[in-house]
Each structure stands twice: as C-alpha cells, then as structure tokens.
Amino acid sequence: MNQIAVVLDGLKQKISHGSTFIQRSYNSIGQATFHLPKPVKPETLQAFQTEFKQPLPSEYQTFLELHDGAKLFMLGDEGLVLYPLEEVIEKTIEAKEDGLIDEDYDHYWIIGEVNEGYLLIHTEHAKTENTPYMYWKYHEGSTEDTDAIGQNFGTFLERSIIAQGDMYWEFNIFDVREDDYYVEEETEQVQAGVSIASEERVRIEIEYPIYRRGGFIVSFYTYENGKPDLWWRSDYDTMKQVHRSLVSTLKELRFHFTEITVFQKEAPLWESEDASGEQIAKRVEHPQTQIMQYDGYQAFVNDLPRPLPGWEKA
Known part of the structure; x- marks a missing residue:
C-alpha cells in the first residue's frame, strides 16, 4: 500500500471509530463531516495533461486515483476542500482569464481551498519531486502574493489530517510579543456530522x-x-x-x-x-x-x- 493510501486509510479508521468532533484555531469546534468520492476517470487525467502540457506530480495523481477530490473536516462550509480534477481544470482556466493567476506569475494550478484561501501547486516546482510545490493564497488578490507551504502533496495531506483541516504551516508564525490571539466566547453550534459518503x-x-x-x-x-x-x-x-x-x-x-x-x-x-x-x-x-x-x-x-x-x- 502506498503512503497516500496509508494516510487515507488511517483517516477512515479514525472516522469509523467515531472521532469526528474536532477543535481548530480560534475555538472553531463541532461535529465534522467528510466526503471522499470515487477515483478520477482516466479520460480526465488525459484532459488535464492535454490542457496544461504537463503531468501531475506523482503524489497528487496517486491521491486522485484513489479519490477524485475530497471534503475533509468540514464544519458547515469551512474545512479542507480538494477539488475534483475537472474542477481544477475549470478553476485554473477561469483564474487565468480573470487575472487571479497573474500573467507574470502564471505557474500555478488551483487544486482546492482552506480557510478563505486557495491551495495551489507551483507548476515549475512540481517538475521535480525534490522541490516543495504546495502554496496558499487568500481568495482576494492574485498569485503575485502567495505563501509557500513548504511541502509536496503527500506531506501536506498527512499534516492537514493531523491538524484536523487547520492551516498547520502558520502555527509557528504567531508571536505573543506582536500578535493578539483571541478565542470567541461563544461558538456556533454545528449539527452532528455523518461519516464518509458511501455508495448506495x-x-x-x-x-x-x-x-x-x-x-x-x-x-x-x-x-x-x-x-x-x-x-x-x-x-x-x-x-x-x-x-x-x-x-x-x-x-x-x-x-x-x-x-x-x-x-x-x-x-x-x-x-x-x-x-x-x-x-x-x-x-x-x-x-x-x-x-x-x-x-x-x-x-x-x-x-x-x-x-x-x-x-x-x-
């Protein structure tokens, strides 16, 4: 079993044991929901390579061959969202047309979103397995201003699961001398979640x-x-x-x-x-x-x- 499959199998075991009540930064708590759809279709993989003239990074493709996208640790509409590959194609093309992917920084694919921002793959860095290619940016602005996550997809996925869908790469940025970290006294009640969607x-x-x-x-x-x-x-x-x-x-x-x-x-x-x-x-x-x-x-x-x-x- 490959590493991506091992990580996802561990998540499924966690969910099957009822571990779906989570707590994230700023006291965001509740019963999370999860969705892992069926594998990507071969023709969609081919359509991606035809459109962008570049193969997917091996770890990301391995994930898609297990599940074509995912919604993990969702509290309402917030959580870790990985788009189906067809949506990656559509959103990346739209982002280039709308200027979200800046013409001078036209080396990204938009593969998902988390915490009011997009998850990106740097296409030039993704050409070698030894260069970190995962990036993040706010929904506003363009790819002229992005944050490096510092890992490839496999490590990103594993650490995101450990962090329950939170932005783990920002954990060490907070400085008590400069930042004001606060927790809301009242938290929104989230309805009980459901397990991974199953085939009927x-x-x-x-x-x-x-x-x-x-x-x-x-x-x-x-x-x-x-x-x-x-x-x-x-x-x-x-x-x-x-x-x-x-x-x-x-x-x-x-x-x-x-x-x-x-x-x-x-x-x-x-x-x-x-x-x-x-x-x-x-x-x-x-x-x-x-x-x-x-x-x-x-x-x-x-x-x-x-x-x-x-x-x-x-």
Whole structure:
C-alpha cells in the first residue's frame, strides 16, 4: 500500500471509530463531516495533461486515483476542500482569464481551498519531486502574493489530517510579543456530522469461462445518476480468487452499508477438442444465469456467491 493510501486509510479508521468532533484555531469546534468520492476517470487525467502540457506530480495523481477530490473536516462550509480534477481544470482556466493567476506569475494550478484561501501547486516546482510545490493564497488578490507551504502533496495531506483541516504551516508564525490571539466566547453550534459518503448500490458481474480451464471475468460497477458505471474489470482463474478480490474491495468503508447485486453468467459458447486436438466451438442452448442480492458487506461475506451448477470445482 502506498503512503497516500496509508494516510487515507488511517483517516477512515479514525472516522469509523467515531472521532469526528474536532477543535481548530480560534475555538472553531463541532461535529465534522467528510466526503471522499470515487477515483478520477482516466479520460480526465488525459484532459488535464492535454490542457496544461504537463503531468501531475506523482503524489497528487496517486491521491486522485484513489479519490477524485475530497471534503475533509468540514464544519458547515469551512474545512479542507480538494477539488475534483475537472474542477481544477475549470478553476485554473477561469483564474487565468480573470487575472487571479497573474500573467507574470502564471505557474500555478488551483487544486482546492482552506480557510478563505486557495491551495495551489507551483507548476515549475512540481517538475521535480525534490522541490516543495504546495502554496496558499487568500481568495482576494492574485498569485503575485502567495505563501509557500513548504511541502509536496503527500506531506501536506498527512499534516492537514493531523491538524484536523487547520492551516498547520502558520502555527509557528504567531508571536505573543506582536500578535493578539483571541478565542470567541461563544461558538456556533454545528449539527452532528455523518461519516464518509458511501455508495448506495454496487453491481457485480461474474462471467464464467468459455471452457472450464479458462478464466472468470469480473466487472465491478458503482452507480452514477442511477446508471451503472464500470469501476474495474479483472480476470481470475478460480472462484476462490474471485471471492478474495471482491471481499477485499467491499470491505472498504464506503461499501459497508450498500446494496450488492451479483449477476453470474455462463458463457454462451463452449470450446472442446476433437481427436486431432483442434478446438471446436459449441453454442450453449440455455446459458445458466444466477442473480443474488445482498444487504451490505457482512451479508455478502456470510453468503458468498456460489458457483453455477456444474462449476463447483472451477
């Protein structure tokens, strides 16, 4: 598991244990909400590189391949917001047109926001992994005036999680001899939050081999706007491997309370060998189909999809 995945897995464990009541600077407290959407689509990654003629920094791309953006430690409308990549493209183009990205300082992508300011990636610094490229600026003004955060995306994400979405890079700026740090006596009551948004439904299709020594094809779909959206597709040699892969995927927090539908289909064509060893195709008159419904992850684990009749040893 890569470092970005480890950091996010730790956050999900924290949330699953109910650790969502947070306290930030200036006594900003309440029950935080979180949202981690599905991975970025490959065509969006390609669209980004086509638009800006530069690949994403590896740590940031790794994050997007796990979750296309995020809303973390949200108290109302405030918290750490990382835009979906399509929004990064749109906001960066708009910022250049509106002068938010200054023409003399035209080397930034806008990737999110926190505490009344934008999170930026310095495109020139991002060309090497050894140069810190994360920056921040207030919503007002232009990129002529930005603050260096001093890290790359992976460290920024980890420290932001440790700081509960606060601007940790400013913690050491305060000086009691010069600054007046105060805490409001009254704090706004924030309604109880919810855990990470989960997928409501998933659809799994298991296509059986064209002959018993072949491989199983598994297609895993989530739903977008009520329509199945292919997330991944893989080949497996045995049903045991199929079960292991699906259990591993479905144990993620986002799937724990989802409706799971499994469609198992026999290939409509068989192949066998004649005396000469030549392959002979034979159409199956009535291919077997089996549909199973599950109410959540645990129900799936307790009653794994059974092989179609005649495939028990497959």
